[in-house]
Amino acid sequence: MTNTDPVAVLGAGVMGTGIATLALGHGLPVVLVDVDDAVLERALAQVARQLKLGRLMGGLPRESADGRLITTTDLSAIVGARAVVESVTEKPGLKKEVLAAATAVIRPGTPVVTNTSAIPVDELAEAAARPDEFLGAHFMNPPYLIKTIEVVRGPRTSDVALAAVLELLGEVGQQPVVVGDGPGFVVNRILQRVINEAARIVQEGIATPEAVDALFTGCLGHRTGPLGTADLIGLDNVVDSLHVLLDRTGDEGYRPCDLLVTKVKAGEHGRKTGKGFYDHGGVL
């Protein structure tokens, strides 16, 4: 494994394209894998725009040339990867399948990270061919603008794998905060609950989404309020993550409220579909 081997990113959705942008913008080659050709086509256009946005906002260096991007539906294309970032849909069964298949293809010694929002690392490690080479790297959205990342060390993660991942993250300008394992880790154990409660407040007619977010930005100094954040994440992903948390903690506070469920059913997934709690005037 050399530092010029590509970074493999599995899943070309909101986060997969963002993570690809982060690596490409720092000059690293990327192989981006999805099951859907139409998704990959959209991802190509998105990455091009995000590279611009990253530079514009100072999240990516302006001087470095872009890395080479390959998009494919063929998982065997990741064989020579330097590292693998799993970022497929937040469904435990699907993630396990993808991880089993991916770790069967790559060379031993290749670190594999999951970008899961809430599934415990050790639960997913079960599916990996080499659980010691596996850990969590929970990127923030969008990863090419937000530099802090939640790195999750599972009980079976080796020092070597952790060190390799921290080195790679350093190369792409990310500043890791390493934490322990558990449902939702730190960020989402708290954030998903806040989003759910905020949606419930709107559902009960106590406040509009604008009012909820104005209080969090104005009073608490958050950059965006919980519902603006939910629209950025994708409400489908919020509901999936809440289910993951509910199933693993038994804590009813995580049961997705009716308003969230209704919006997802209606196809109002937030920014990615143009409408969620807010109207985004078409898909950006």
Next chain:
Amino acid sequence: MTTTAETRDADDVRRNLLEFLKQRAKAEVEPDFDLFAGGLVSSLFALELVVHLENAFGVTVGGEDLKIDNFRTVDAMTALVVRSGGARG
């Protein structure tokens, strides 16, 4: 009315951008108003501005031009379009 880089001048660009901001950001601003310091637009909207400049005026914004100072105000964006050959000065 469609215009081309030859027939378009800086005032056309300025008008187009003010109208765009009115529609998309729901705000009437002065050409020298700092959109970012004023909290009017988010980082995602900055990208929309780039894409709008490229589509409306047929310019490509890349490399060193991709910095926020070029998009801070309607005047700055207008200057960028002129500099990139999208309109007469």
